[in-house]
Amino acid sequence: MKKILSLIFSVSISLTAFSQASIKESEVARIIKTLSADDMMGRRTFTPGIEKASVFIQQEFKKIGLKPLKGLSSFEQKFSMYSLKPTEAKLTLNGADLGKENFFFVTSSESIAWTEQSKPEIYYINEKSNFRQAFNQIRKKNTDAVILVNPKHQKMFSNYRNYFGAGSTREALNQDKTQVFALADSVQVNALAVNLKNQVETLSLANVAGMIEGKRKDEFLVFSGHYDHLGYIKAVEGDSIANGADDDASGTTAVISLANYYSKQAKPERSLIFVCFTAEEIGGYGSQYFSKQLNPDQIVAMFNIEMIGKPSKFGANSAFITGFEKSDFGTILQESVKGSVYSFHPDPYTEQNLFYRSDNATLARLGVPAHSISSDQIDIDKLYHSVDDEFESLDISHMTNMIRAIAVGSKTMAEGKATPKRVNKAEVD
Structure with a gap:
């Protein structure tokens, strides 16, 4: 028994070391600083700002070596509204x-x-x-x-x-x-x-999505975040750009970083999809369109990453999972990071209804174990949906560790060793 525990601990340590080497703080800073810069104009849907952000994300996916989703010739998943x-x-x-x-x-x-x-x-x-x-x-x-x-x-x-x-x-x-x-x-x-x-x-919109095909071509693990935000809002001291650094350039940065992390490893057992959704802020239309292009029964799980730029109430290297009780997704992540410095916790803000306030809800309603991972202290966060949600307000070291934690926590699912239970559709509003 001691040998088994020692082996698990050693594997966890080696995964942690690999994630630290592959997910560099300098790269995380570069990506999120670009996405939340003033020249992105707050990335509001249907504006030149979000189009500029889309081009940047596509360039990153191409550099990493991702492939477009099946049936598409580019990383843009276009649709109209x-x-x-x-x-x-x-x-x-x-x-x-x-x-x-x-x-x-x-x-x-x-x-x-x-x-x-x-x-x-x-x-x-x-x-x-x-x-x-x-x-x-x-x-x-x-x-x-x-x-x-x-x-x-x-x-x-x-x-x-x-x-x-x-x-x-x-x-x-x-x-x-x-x-x-x-x-x-x-x-x-x-x-x-x-x-x-x-x-x-x-109106024309586009999600930005790429993939790494696995050995099991029709089993998908999804990593997502939304790249849209509010654009220009009421000015405060002359600043009217809602940069959306934490919400949700942090999640988009995580998606890009995780794509790069998995691209440097051996071919995964399951196919991995990396998608940055549009139009989350105006009704979740990007994730709704995405959900209709795949068979939800083939989606093993969804890691939706939402606002990880600041430390959580649980301390350093920690995050929480929305809808924790709706599947054993969270429990699997907790087991996967045992022996590391990282930890995942149930959502402490259930009264905020966060499970239904992000793109994970669309797929959860179809039975997918789809959860959001966040570290935002939403009950006291005064920067949420404000002009002050900027790069300078973030803890990049914490954010980098959160991306590393997701990399370590997702490995057993990517390797086909763990499969979360399906969400009971009857229990999702």
Whole structure:
């Protein structure tokens, strides 16, 4: 038994030493400094800044020697979305015209023309209801509907109207149902006239993805992070660029560094995919598109890396795993780094709902053991989504060690020696 433990310890030490030699702090600093520089303009989706970041990531993947995903001729996984902006919006309820401040549409349709003869479903959010919960429940029904909202919810209603009333971005047109939310005292619809016209613009996006083909060609281990951020936001002391160094240039840097790490080793047992997602900040559209291009049953696990640029509450060389209880992914990582200086812990911020706030959630809903790895102290992080999330705010030594920890922790899965249990899809919202 002592010999077995000694062997495990020796393997762990050798893996740690190899990761330290292959994942250099100077290279980590170079990559993240480039991605979070002012000339990337905050990497907002649909802007020249994110296109510049994409070019840089592709250059890194080419230099490393990755191959494009099957069926693609480049590292860009291109797809389109549609911007819908209302040019005409009118709602007449029981003979009274409601002002634009009193209604909003949730739709992917280019135009709508309803009367009471159209017979949409009618729902009512009463004064005692939890508006957010009621809204989400109605949205899940996916039926054409008019939803009457008690004026008691005016403040929350206005927040939602400001968001949806400005328009929306959709993966497809005319697919889901239209729902009209109206602030009204009435609980009945006797007469109705709904008219909406949207201006539609086609928008181009691209994930950046490469792979190392393994001996088991159709078993995939995914390493991911999102490379988009907020772009320009409200200026603070003359600075209006939300550089997104920790969120999530740190994760993107980790993906590039891990690709380089695995490229220097023997051919892995399982195929490894390294993907940097677009459009996470505006709805996770990049990961949603990615998830439809692969058979989720062939994805063994997903290491989604999100904000590892600052030390965690657990101390040096530590990170936490979101949705720890939803599979044994985290337990496998803990076992894999035993004997090293690294440690992984369950998410201490469950009230923040972090498992559902990043790209891992899309694949977890399909049963993939997909989890985010982070070290951010989100409950006290004052730099999150601010102009001060810059390279200078990061602890590059800590971040480098987190990437090394993921390299060591992922080895047993890459080598086919460990396979996490699938996520129970029924338990994922």
